[in-house]
Amino acid sequence: MAVSTAGRRSAWGCAALLVVGAVTSCGDDPAEPARSTATPGPVVTATAPSTPSATPDLGAGEVVAEGIDVPWGLTFLPDGDALVAERESGRILRVSPSGGQPRQVYDVPGVVAGGEGGLLGLAVSPDYASDNLVYAYFTAREDNRIVRFSLDDDSPDVVFDGIAKAGNHNGGRIAFGPDGMLYVGTGDAGRTSRSQDADDPAGKILRLTPDGEPAPGNPTAGSPVYSLGHRNVQGLAWDAQGRLFATEFGQNDVDELNLIEPGRNYGWPEVEGEGDTEGGRYTNPLVTWPTREASPSGLAIAGETAYMAALRGERLWTIPLTGDPVGEPSAEFTDRYGRLRTVAVAPDGALWLTTSNTDGRGDLRDGDDRILRFPAR
Numbered sequence: 001m002a003v004s005t006a007g008r009r010s011a012w013g014c015a016a017l018l019v020v021g022a023v024t025s026c027g028d029d030p031a032e033p034a035r036s037t038a039t040p041g042p043v044v045t046a047t048a049p050s051t052p053s054a055t056p057d058l059g060a061g062e063v064v065a066e067g068i069d070v071p072w073g074l075t076f077l078p079d080g081d082a083l084v085a086e087r088e089s090g091r092i093l094r095v096s097p098s099g100g101q102p103r104q105v106y107d108v109p110g111v112v113a114g115g116e117g118g119l120l121g122l123a124v125s126p127d128y129a130s131d132n133l134v135y136a137y138f139t140a141r142e143d144n145r146i147v148r149f150s151l152d153d154d155s156p157d158v159v160f161d162g163i164a165k166a167g168n169h170n171g172g173r174i175a176f177g178p179d180g181m182l183y184v185g186t187g188d189a190g191r192t193s194r195s196q197d198a199d200d201p202a203g204k205i206l207r208l209t210p211d212g213e214p215a216p217g218n219p220t221a222g223s224p225v226y227s228l229g230h231r232n233v234q235g236l237a238w239d240a241q242g243r244l245f246a247t248e249f250g251q252n253d254v255d256e257l258n259l260i261e262p263g264r265n266y267g268w269p270e271v272e273g274e275g276d277t278e279g280g281r282y283t284n285p286l287v288t289w290p291t292r293e294a295s296p297s298g299l300a301i302a303g304e305t306a307y308m309a310a311l312r313g314e315r316l317w318t319i320p321l322t323g324d325p326v327g328e329p330s331a332e333f334t335d336r337y338g339r340l341r342t343v344a345v346a347p348d349g350a351l352w353l354t355t356s357n358t359d360g361r362g363d364l365r366d367g368d369d370r371i372l373r374f375p376a377r
Contacts, residue, residue, distance in 0.1 A: 042289045042317070042329045043254075045274050058332060058351065058374045065095045065102045066367035071354040072172070073122030073136070074298075074342045074371075078129055082344075082352060084371065085136065087118035087359070092136075092151075097346065097373055105151050111138045117165055120144075120172025125210065126180050133210075135182065137174045139165050146174065146184065146212065159212030160224070164189035164202040169232045169249075171202075173298070178242050181215045182208045183226065185233030185246060192269035195229050203230050203268065205246060205260055219263030229266040229282065235299030235308065239321055247296035247308055248285065255294040256285035257308065257319060257326075286325050289313070293331075298342035302351065309340035311356060316340055337372065338362045349376030 073085035090111035093102040117139030125133035132150040144163035147156035169187030188203035195203025207226035235247030248256035254273035267282040295312035308317040315334040320327030341356035351374040
């Protein structure tokens with residue numbers, strides 16, 4: 001288990017008073033109380049000094065769509081077009097990498113928007129060429145749930161439901177892993193005890209079959225839970241070695257990038273950030289950031305670099321996946337595009353980035369919300 005070279009992990013205690021009722025996270029919740037400013041910049045958790053590594057030059061981005069209503073989920077079709085979820089409207093838009101007017105291709109029924117809820121993550125089936133299936137995570141009347149459908153079918157099938165909903169901490173990212181299983185990032189829905197309850201899907205990363213059943217080989221047979229002790233997971237990505245990484249919204253002190261391993265407990269709400277693992281009971285993050293510099297949502301990996309979209313931080317963090325355990329993070333586009341929600345790698349290697357300035361928490365810029373594309377270099 002790694003030991004931090006700097007920074008600290010905040011013990012649960014006085015912070016619990018802030019969690020009851022209006023729980024806060026890094027700028028993606030309805031309210032933001034006073035925050036610690038003691039941690040200067042990102043802190044890499046390592047047993048030895050991390051190895052800096054040059055990150056790719058992103059070059060100039062191009063706008064491929066604008067005027068989008070709170071874009072959230074983004075996934076790609078085999079032909080390279082993107083499907084984009086509008087959180088508030090429940091619509092799914094098709095966006096071409098060459099630009100042009102986005103075209104509505106689906107309207108997910110039963111979406112209940114409000115706060116951080118609504119139409120969230122999207123994922124295309126690994127067998128899309130034969131089954132034409134798209135998966136969506138959304139907030140419904142009673143819960144958060146996952147459905148699947150073809151774009152010409154008005155009746156989605158529910159594949160997994162019963163995930164607790166709230167005005168905040170709904171998680172929402174879904175992605176198919178290299179093993180063909182569906183991974184799901186959920187939040188604690190404002191009740192912190194859910195994250196440590198192994199029988200509750202909230203505050204977890206879930207691993208499901210494409211039919212929504214607990215995946216074979218999960219840490220506990222018959223359980224969908226892959227990892228627990230999460231506050232609000234909105235970013236999932238794998239590297240070339242097949243390792244799963246996830247972003248984590250902190251509360252008062254730090255946000256996290258975690259290396260996810262099956263059955264591990266990532267500490268929330270007992271701990272926030274990096275520190276005492278209680279003899280290995282909890283797992284430390286790889287990197288932590290002050291909440292004012294991050295509020296991490298989407299995550300993508302290209303080559304040996306992870307890209308993390310920051311909402312409150314209004315920047316794109318690049319993290320070299322080299323060193324011990326990673327290289328020194330660096331920030332791109334600070335204050336240039338505003339709040340950044342989702343980052344994804346397209347089939348052609350281009351990096352796509354969505355803004356989130358129309359969600360009531362950002363400063364609007366011309367064309368917001370926009371989808372930007374950075375061609376592979």
